[in-house]
Amino acid sequence: MLTNFQIHPVSFIKAMSKALELSSNGISKHHRRTAIISRYIGMKLGINQNQLQVLIYASLLHDIGAAANWDEKHFIVHTDNDNLVFNHAEAGYRILKESARLGILAEPIRYHHDRFCGGNPSGFVGTEIPLLSRIIHVADRIEVQIDDSQHIFRQRDKIISDLQENAFFDPEIIKVIRDMSKIDAFWLDIVNIDYVNNFINTLSFFEKLLFDLNDMISIAEIFAKVVDATSPFTATHSKNVAKVCKELARIIGFSEQEVDQFYLAGLLHDLGKLAIPNKILDKRGRLDNDEYEIVKQHPYYSYRIMEEVDGFQTIASWAGTHHERLDGSGYPFKLASAQISFGSRMLAVADIYCALIEARPYRDGMTIEEALEVINEMVLEMKIDANIVDVLRQNAKLLYTLIARKELIS
Ligand SMILES: [Fe+2]
Ligand SMILES: [Fe+2]
Ligand SMILES: [Fe+2]
Incomplete structure (x- = not known):
């Protein structure tokens, strides 16, 4: 039996994030890889530690609204040229908004498919879309473009040029990504399964904050x-x-x-x-x-x-x-x-x-x-x-x- 029930949120959120990645063939990596990319962007943009925490947790759970429905899961791996893509973002918001511990993630998740050029159900255009949502949107698109059967270095130019040509994404973030793209380690981190599995453990979030049994x-x-x-x-x-x-x-x-x-x-x-x-x-x-x-x-x-x-x-x-x-x-x-x-x-x-x-x-x-x-x-x-x-x-x-x-x- 358990005696001391004090659990680090990272450990629990990581597990729940994996649960969202279950498919009939096992566990995929979409949420964790999106979180790695988001973290790179957030750090490069210089957002504060608090925002960075929210960004990484929100990235780890961003498609929670699609997890229960396999038609919606389709949108996890497909590009977002379809208005139906907004449904799971809204569903994710509704699932999380009342939560005392995770409510803070609801907003960034709600707008993670909002397009920079507008035409969103929210009515937001450009920088009216919350920054963390704009970051997750770009990170998500990069992740789904990766073809694991090919070497990542052979894909990176194409991934970046596709983003650049697309009015859905924040040009400021694209600029950051273009700079980062020159760093081999950025790409290698995304495809290194050991790193994908462990990167969350290396983060020192909420150091003093532990979840108790009621939080869990x-x-x-x-x-x-x-x-x-x-x-x-x-x-x-x-x-x-x-x-x-x-x-x-x-x-x-x-x-x-x-x-x-x-x-x-x-x-x-x-x-x-x-x-x-x-x-x-x-x-x-x-x-x-x-x-x-x-x-x-x-x-x-x-x-x-x-x-x-x-x-x-x-x-x-x-x-x-x-x-x-x-x-x-x-x-x-x-x-x-x-x-x-x-x-x-x-x-x-x-x-x-x-x-x-x-x-x-x-x-x-x-x-x-x-x-x-x-x-x-x-x-x-x-x-x-x-x-x-x-x-x-x-x-x-x-x-x-x-x-x-x-x-x-x-
Ligand atoms: Fe069962
Ligand atoms: Fe999504
Ligand atoms: Fe996604």
């Missing part, structure tokens, strides 16, 4: 919403699991801090679902083998992303093993019985109960009795923990009231 929960709630938005069928699933798991932990008698950790684990357990395309999540019939394979990746990525957050190892291991089964039939680590921790077993039971009560594309939500019947069957098959299921059964009505169920119009 409020940010995890944002990401739970992003994950849940991947499908109308799971619109509140992460939140539901978090609430049920927390209540189970409270009933069983865990300490207050542990109870909060179960809540956090519930919020983030399906983070890796961002790697599953919406068309699979929303599919009405049975999944075919290829589709199921993609679905099965999600706890693996929940684990690999979260284990990198200092102090998050326990939560990561619960989340990463919520689809393991006591009889060894689960995934992705093929654990069995004693290898599966109590926390993981609790999360599994909470997850199953919520999933059964919630509607799915191929069935309605179940009643308490129907859900318990399925769960009892799983106990008989030695898949899930009988003692935890006892607690669930005794409190099934109370726990049911915690599960928000969205009525679906089919």
Whole structure:
């Protein structure tokens, strides 16, 4: 169990940024590379340390508004000659604006596709667009232009000349980029995977400021919403699991801090679902083998992303093993019985109960009795923990009231 829950924001934001980069083929680098480029530009422009922090964090999360929707994800990698590109910028703003810790990133993200020449939904033209947004816009465009199959030095002149000819971008920033382009290290930093992975750790932001458990929960709630938005069928699933798991932990008698950790684990357990395309999540019939394979990746990525957050190892291991089964039939680590921790077993039971009560594309939500019947069957098959299921059964009505169920119009 965790004792000291003081986490450096960089470590957590970096992990969340990676979650936004999940694709069905794994983790890409768009946000982190955009942040590297933004940082170079910000430093060259001489913006102050505070602004530089906001710039880098905003760059790391700039496409958060596209993460839940694969049609929107399309705009992450395509050039922005289409007005639809504004949608995810606005969505990102809405996701972040209420956050006590990350609200400051909402504005730069809102205008990160605003065009210098105008014609934006905001009505802004030129320097009316916030500076940090103008920087992210240029950094983003450079990043998406890079073709990883070719040497970067062979591409840089073309990338810069494309930017120069484009009225979408701030000419002052283009001037800075043109100067920077002569520095080989600038380009090599963008394509050096070691540097991309580590550069955030080398920053000394918010040195004295640490996130406590409540800060983490409020940010995890944002990401739970992003994950849940991947499908109308799971619109509140992460939140539901978090609430049920927390209540189970409270009933069983865990300490207050542990109870909060179960809540956090519930919020983030399906983070890796961002790697599953919406068309699979929303599919009405049975999944075919290829589709199921993609679905099965999600706890693996929940684990690999979260284990990198200092102090998050326990939560990561619960989340990463919520689809393991006591009889060894689960995934992705093929654990069995004693290898599966109590926390993981609790999360599994909470997850199953919520999933059964919630509607799915191929069935309605179940009643308490129907859900318990399925769960009892799983106990008989030695898949899930009988003692935890006892607690669930005794409190099934109370726990049911915690599960928000969205009525679906089919
Ligand atoms: Fe974007
Ligand atoms: Fe982007
Ligand atoms: Fe899951």
